[in-house]
Amino acid sequence: MPTPVPHGDIDYGELARLGLTPHDIIDFSANSNPFGPHPAVLAAIRAAVTAPVLRHYPDRDCLALRQAIAAAEAIDPALILPTNGANELIQLVALAFIKPGSRHLILSPTFGEYARAVQVMGGQVLPYFASPPDYQHDVEQIAALIRRYRPETIWLCNPNNPTGQYLSLATLNELRALAQTEALWVVDESYQYFSAFEESLGRHWVATGGETNLVVLRSLTKEHGLAGLRLGFAIAAPERIERLRVAQPAWSVNSLAQVAGVTALQPAVRAEQRRNITQLLAHAADLWRDLADAGFKLLPTTTSYALIQTGQAALTRQKLLQHRLLVRDGTSFGLPEYVRIAAQRPEQNRRLVAAMKEMEVGSKKWSNS
Numbered sequence: 557m558p559t560p561v562p563h564g565d566i567d568y569g570e571l572a573r574l575g576l577t578p579h580d581i582i583d584f585s586a587n588s589n590p591f592g593p594h595p596a597v598l599a600a601i602r603a604a605v606t607a608p609v610l611r612h613y614p615d616r617d618c619l620a621l622r623q624a625i626a627a628a629e630a631i632d633p634a635l636i637l638p639t640n641g642a643n644e645l646i647q648l649v650a651l652a653f654i655k656p657g658s659r660h661l662i663l664s665p666t667f668g669e670y671a672r673a674v675q676v677m678g679g680q681v682l683p684y685f686a687s688p689p690d691y692q693h694d695v696e697q698i699a700a701l702i703r704r705y706r707p708e709t710i711w712l713c714n715p716n717n718p719t720g721q722y723l724s725l726a727t728l729n730e731l732r733a734l735a736q737t738e739a740l741w742v743v744d745e746s747y748q749y750f751s752a753f754e755e756s757l758g759r760h761w762v763a764t765g766g767e768t769n770l771v772v773l774r775s776l777t778k779e780h781g782l783a784g785l786r787l788g789f790a791i792a793a794p795e796r797i798e799r800l801r802v803a804q805p806a807w808s809v810n811s812l813a814q815v816a817g818v819t820a821l822q823p824a825v826r827a828e829q830r831r832n833i834t835q836l837l838a839h840a841a842d843l844w845r846d847l848a849d850a851g852f853k854l855l856p857t858t859t860s861y862a863l864i865q866t867g868q869a870a871l872t873r874q875k876l877l878q879h880r881l882l883v884r885d886g887t888s889f890g891l892p893e894y895v896r897i898a899a900q901r902p903e904q905n906r907r908l909v910a911a912m913k914e915m916e917v918g919s920k921k922w923s924n925s
């Protein structure tokens with residue numbers, strides 16, 4: 557029986573037990589844009605908080621939002637389905653395409669919602685976990701597994717959560733050629749803009765090849781700091797989009813999220829958010845350097861988040877929370893020696909490094925204590 561998936565971000569009950577509020581802590585546990593929503597997006601949401609907007613149901617077809625996404629991605633609106641965050645889309649893919657008893661490959665360690673969604677539908681998850689010490693995917697090993705077990709879907713997070721590994725278009729094309737499969741590829745590009753690589757290979761396949769065995773998952777909540785509002789979208793061939801749409805509850809994307817999305821996707825707003833994330837990647841590089849200088853082992857990452865080996869992740873998280881710093885315990889990813897840290901603003905990153913040095917959570921000192 558699948559169980560709910562642990563996540564990063566704030567555990568409101570835990571904070572209440574500690575006598576803290578979300579304002580008291582710095583959150584390094586969720587991978588999101590620390591600069592928050594663009595002022596134009598906030599203004600658009602405020603302007604939309606009117607009795608008529610709230611009294612009516614949202615536009616079921618998200619017409620304006622689909623047009624805005626299509627313009628931003630330079631693809632046909634028929635290839636797009638807006639959703640209540642990328643997370644809803646994960647569940648819709650499972651609902652639409654997974655049959656009880658069928659086999660599925662999830663390139664792990666990765667986001668826990670994929671396995672849960674597959675299992676809720678009665679699907680079987682094949683055993684695969686990238687090898688230590690770096691937990692980077694090996695294309696030949698994966699292709700051999702696919703040829704052997706013939707899974708019906710293959711789930712890939714790119715860049716990956718939690719490792720930050722990015723597979724380029726060339727590498728993915730190589731993987732597909734080696735795998736020789738008719739399987740449905742589910743490519744989660746929620747963190748596409750949180751890596752130095754901006755190429756959306758999923759979009760490339762769908763838009764240029766008329767590719768039908770592919771669903772691309774995208775999130776607007778991370779890039780635009782809108783996790784509390786929920787907004788994502790699918791890119792896929794029209795027949796796949798139609799099956800996802802049938803699986804989706806009516807009015808899933810609320811009116812304020814639709815307004816926020818349309819504004820967030822305006823070229824000037826996108827460009828500014830993109831500049832913020834480029835800055836974030838520079839702050840992240842400084843943070844990785846400072847942690848490495850302090851003696852911590854980091855796994856290679858292309859993103860603004862990274863896995864840091866501290867020996868006992870649950871204990872590290874607990875200790876850092878006493879300093880009002882929240883990090884993600886890697887245990888539920890199958891990595892109980894690692895915490896995942898998402899870089900924040902420079903002064904906040906410096907506080908984390910200072911606390912980690914003070915606590916001596918370096919792998920050796922910590923695991924021997």
Ligand SMILES: Cc1ncc(COP(=O)(O)O)c(C=O)c1O
Binds near residue numbers: 644775787
């Ligand atoms: C890989 C991945 N996909 C999807 C999601 C969910 O994104 P959203 O907030 O758009 O639902 C997350 C959230 O942490 C994630 O890490």
